[in-house]
Amino acid sequence: MSQAPVFPDGFLWGAATAAHQIEGSPLADGAGPSIWTRFAHTPGMTLNGDTGDVACDHYRRWKDDVKLMRDLGLQAYRFSVAWARVLPEGTGRINQAGLDFYSRLVDELLANGIEPLLTLYHWDLPAALDDRGGWLNRDSADWFAEYASVMYKALDGRVKKWVTLNEPWVITDGGYLHGALAPGHRSLFEAPIASHNLMRAHGAAVRAYREIGAHEIGLVVNIEPKYAASDSEADRVATRRAHAYMNEQYLHPALLGRYPEELEDVFGAAWPEWPKQDFELIRQKLDFVGINYYTRGVTEANDSYPLKAGSVRQPLATYSETGWEFYPKGLTDLLVWFKQTYGDTPVYITENGAAMYDPPAAEVDADGRGRVRDPLRTAYLRQHIGAIHDAIQAGVDVRGYMLWSLLDNLEWSLGYSKRFGMVHVNYATQQRTPKDSAHWYSGVIRSHGRSL
Numbered sequence: 293m294s295q296a297p298v299f300p301d302g303f304l305w306g307a308a309t310a311a312h313q314i315e316g317s318p319l320a321d322g323a324g325p326s327i328w329t330r331f332a333h334t335p336g337m338t339l340n341g342d343t344g345d346v347a348c349d350h351y352r353r354w355k356d357d358v359k360l361m362r363d364l365g366l367q368a369y370r371f372s373v374a375w376a377r378v379l380p381e382g383t384g385r386i387n388q389a390g391l392d393f394y395s396r397l398v399d400e401l402l403a404n405g406i407e408p409l410l411t412l413y414h415w416d417l418p419a420a421l422d423d424r425g426g427w428l429n430r431d432s433a434d435w436f437a438e439y440a441s442v443m444y445k446a447l448d449g450r451v452k453k454w455v456t457l458n459e460p461w462v463i464t465d466g467g468y469l470h471g472a473l474a475p476g477h478r479s480l481f482e483a484p485i486a487s488h489n490l491m492r493a494h495g496a497a498v499r500a501y502r503e504i505g506a507h508e509i510g511l512v513v514n515i516e517p518k519y520a521a522s523d524s525e526a527d528r529v530a531t532r533r534a535h536a537y538m539n540e541q542y543l544h545p546a547l548l549g550r551y552p553e554e555l556e557d558v559f560g561a562a563w564p565e566w567p568k569q570d571f572e573l574i575r576q577k578l579d580f581v582g583i584n585y586y587t588r589g590v591t592e593a594n595d596s597y598p599l600k601a602g603s604v605r606q607p608l609a610t611y612s613e614t615g616w617e618f619y620p621k622g623l624t625d626l627l628v629w630f631k632q633t634y635g636d637t638p639v640y641i642t643e644n645g646a647a648m649y650d651p652p653a654a655e656v657d658a659d660g661r662g663r664v665r666d667p668l669r670t671a672y673l674r675q676h677i678g679a680i681h682d683a684i685q686a687g688v689d690v691r692g693y694m695l696w697s698l699l700d701n702l703e704w705s706l707g708y709s710k711r712f713g714m715v716h717v718n719y720a721t722q723q724r725t726p727k728d729s730a731h732w733y734s735g736v737i738r739s740h741g742r743s744l
């Protein structure tokens with residue numbers, strides 16, 4: 293019988309969401325539109341034309357949702373602020389009703405013993421700033437620092453863990469290179485400029501925090517280990533390129549003050565010369581790094597644009613509904629790589645989860661409660677929390693785990709077609725039903741991981 297895993301004292305067990313994906317009411321109480329309000333209302337941009345107009349109606353149901361978190365035993369809750377609720381034009385005028393929504397949410401979390409972990413930017417740029425060039429405008433660093441400072445002054449102390457950006461890789465690759473995400477640009481030249489300005493904005497927001505705040509701030513990245521599909525030179529070089537493009541493109545400037553050299557191969561003539569002083573801004577001491585882990589990439593050389601590398605499907609593996617292989621060992625490998633490459637910056641797993649086909653919440657259990665059987669999600673979560681424990685045993689300073697996601701929610705351009713929640717949402721009635729995985733996770737939290 294293997295020993296029950298022991299997680300460090302203080303290891304934080306929580307769940308994560310994002311404003312655009314759960315709140316609904318995007319223009320309520322003086323809020324301004326975001327690029328996702330615009331993008332989703334542009335015909336053809338999202339599956340079935342799905343929008344965030346209602347989503348999980350969390351903007352109105354927030355108090356019940358906090359009660360749900362308490363009943364599940366969550367110790368922490370990672371959420372994001374919709375910038376355009378607070379600053380409808382992105383800068384300048386503050387919409388007090390928008391700020392009050394987040395202040396009330398934070399107070400309710402604290403009143404229920406749940407620690408807030410606040411993400412300042414989870415992809416929903418105010419549309420008014422996109423009209424001024426958005427992340428392509430070098431002024432975006434100042435805009436973001438201004439918005440961040442408003443939030444720090446209002447909430448710091450009640451919020452003690454801040455995140456600047458969620459996943460600059462997805463923002464850039466999806467929003468500026470391939471066009472699958474808002475603002476829907478497709479440009480090899482724009483992508484590195486947006487990416488660089490995002491990182492300048494991250495640095496400016498951290499610098500502002502050091503003036504105003506008194507607690508912790510970090511960056512959240514989505515990274516995945518890249519394993520060569522064969523030992524051919526072409527596949528090994530392609531794997532190195534893919535690793536640099538996804539895993540080092542943001543952590544290197546943030547923690548080392550430089551880009552990986554492979555990016556010049558990826559972007560070629562589109563790769564600019566960067567002002568040296570930019571890296572002094574970008575590289576700020578971080579109190580933690582958030583890692584969003586979902587899968588790995590077994591990588592081969594191919595003719596994909598512009599990376600010339602791609603993932604190879606693994607015939608015997610289990611895959612989620614988003615086509616991501618279950619590969620928990622990749623999380624252990626990735627965390628060990630992070631420590632070896634960047635040192636002992638504390639890490640939180642700020643997202644981990646799987647979209648699986650879940651049966652409708654039609655069943656009712658013996659107590660008359662709704663029931664959703666999701667054994668594959670529970671298997672995924674068990675395996676990946678176990679992989680985190682293996683990394684902790686290997687000396688990686690992992691401080692917590694935020695399950696993605698608390699609720700089934702709006703999966704960006706894929707609309708409501710993918711269900712990541714440990715709690716089922718009936719979008720017609722807004723009925724919340726904890727899935728079997730939620731009840732299982734509650735047991736993990738109660739036992740501090742020993743019941744894994």
Ligand SMILES: OC[C@@H]1[C@@H](O)[C@H](O)[C@@H](O)c2nc(CNc3ccccc3)cn21
Nearest residue numbers: 310458459462514584586643696703712
């Ligand atoms: O796709 C699931 C979640 C998404 O709902 C979150 O808002 C976002 O933070 C998030 N990031 C990833 C990481 N991977 C990824 C890769 C390619 C495209 C989009 C996301 C997964 N997820």
